[in-house]
Every structure is written in C-alpha cells, then in structure tokens.
C-alpha cells in the first residue's frame with residue numbers, strides 16, 4: 003500500500019522527465035479516460051421502462067448471446083425436464099406474465115421458459131434476451147402457482163431491465179480502469195501487483211452493490227408482473243422464505259447468492275413495492 007502511494011502516483015517527478023511528467027501516468031490517464039468515455043457514450047433508452055441505461059449491445063445482440071449460452075446452461079442442469087405437464091405449466095404461466103408486461107408491445111425480446119431436470123440445485127435464472135430457466139429442485143419446493151409466477155416474473159425482470167448487458171458494459175469499464183492502474187504502476191513490480199489488487203477489489207465492490215440492486219429491482223418486477231397476471235404478489239414472500247430455508251440447510255445457494263440481498267431486505271422491498279404499485283390495496287380475486 004505504501005509502495006503504491008509513493009510510487010507512480012506519488013512523487014516520482016524527481017527522477018522522471020525534466021518537466022516532471024511521468025509518461026506512464028499519461029498513458030494510464032488516457033486508458034482510464036478512454037474507459038470512462040466509452041462507458042458514458044453507451045447510452046440506450048430501455049424499450050420497456052424508458053430509462054436511459056449504459057449498455058453497449060443491442061437487444062438483438064442480447065438475444066443472440068442468450069441463445070448461444072443456452073445449451074451449456076441447460077446441460078449444466080440436466081437438460082429439459084421430462085415431465086411435460088410441469089413444463090406446460092411453466093410455459094403457460096410464463097405466457098401469462100409476458101401478456102402482463104406494461105408497454106409489452108415494445109418488448110424486443112424472445113422469451114422462452116424452461117423447466118430443467120436438475121433435482122439438486124435450487125435455482126432459477128435468465129440469460130440476456132429472454133431465455134428463462136427454473137430447476138426441478140426449486141419447482142418442487144414451490145407450493146402455489148403464484149409462487150411459480152413470482153419466480154418467473156423475477157427472471158423476466160432481469161431480462162427487461164437488461165441487467166446482463168448492463169453488467170457487461172460495467173465490467174468493460176472496470177477492466178479499463180484496472181488496466182489503467184496497472185499501466186501507471188508498472189515501474190514497480192510490487193506496486194503494480196498491489197495496484198491491480200486494489201483496483202480489482204474496487205471493481206468487485208462496485209459490481210457487488212450493483213448485483214444487489216439488480217435483485218431488488220427484479221423482485222419489484224416479480225410483484226408487478228405477477229399481480230398484473232392475476233397472481234397474489236405476496237406469494238413472493240413465500241418464495242423468499244423457501245429460499246432462506248434452503249440456504250440455511252446447507253443446500254447450494256440459489257442463483258445470485260454471492261450478490262444476494264438479505265432475506266429481510268428482499269421481503270421489505272417486496273412489501274413496499276406492493277404498497278407503491280397498489281396504493282389502494284391489491285385487487286380482489288388474485289390467485290395464491
């Protein structure tokens with residue numbers, strides 16, 4: 003740390019060029035600037051939410067990427083489940099959720115819902131562009147169709163919010179910054195290592211926080227889509243309890259675990275999303 007402090011970013015001008023400018027520092031600055039500018043120039047308006055986002059790929063790129071990654075993801079979780087009745091239920095609830103998307107006519111994604119045979123890993127996940135998966139292990143833990151709707155709606159939320167593409171854009175940025183720090187520190191072997199470690203720790207922190215926000219944002223989509231499709235969004239709280247119990251039992255943790263917000267945080271956020279979107283209370287006749 004002290005080495006880093008006294009190194010390229012500290013007082014090196016005495017043995018550097020006469021004008022006191024360290025050329026490595028200039029290069030590092032240019033690399034960092036390039037990373038920041040290219041990140042900031044990646045601005046797109048989300049077709050469904052209307053929010054401005056820093057994303058470099060098009061929805062078509064996302065769809066292609068998701069389709070490319072799909073076979074491997076499926077193979078990792080035992081392939082498609084053989085139970086066609088359960089698969090049909092997943093498809094049917096998925097279709098109801100898609101019809102419940104606000105501004106759904108602007109939806110550029112090609113959603114497909116898959117029940118995977120994996121009986122061990124309690125998991126649900128989504129690839130950019132619309133491939134959504136739930137494992138048999140999680141499916142069997144769920145007690146109501148509303149809970150299934152909540153899980154799938156959460157995953158649809160990740161796709162709509164373009165979390166994958168956003169994260170990739172952000173990783174490009176953080177990698178650029180890591181590179182800049184490494185260039186700047188490269189005249190001292192130890193300093194370079196420390197600098198790179200520091201930069202990567204910062205990068206991880208940024209991405210970790212980001213991941214938590216993504217999950218909470220997707221939980222909000224879980225509430226909105228499930229309720230719009232006629233399911234009681236309070237079923238999402240039941241899902242959280244199931245996930246909490248599963249991870250307490252030493253089971254391999256679901257989806258997101260390293261970036262997971264706490265159980266309490268998520269339940270709070272779900273309750274406040276329900277109050278925000280249904281200020282006059284939930285409509286009657288919702289399915290559990």
Ligand SMILES: [Zn+2]
Pocket residue numbers: 156157160216217220257258
């Ligand atoms: Zn998630």
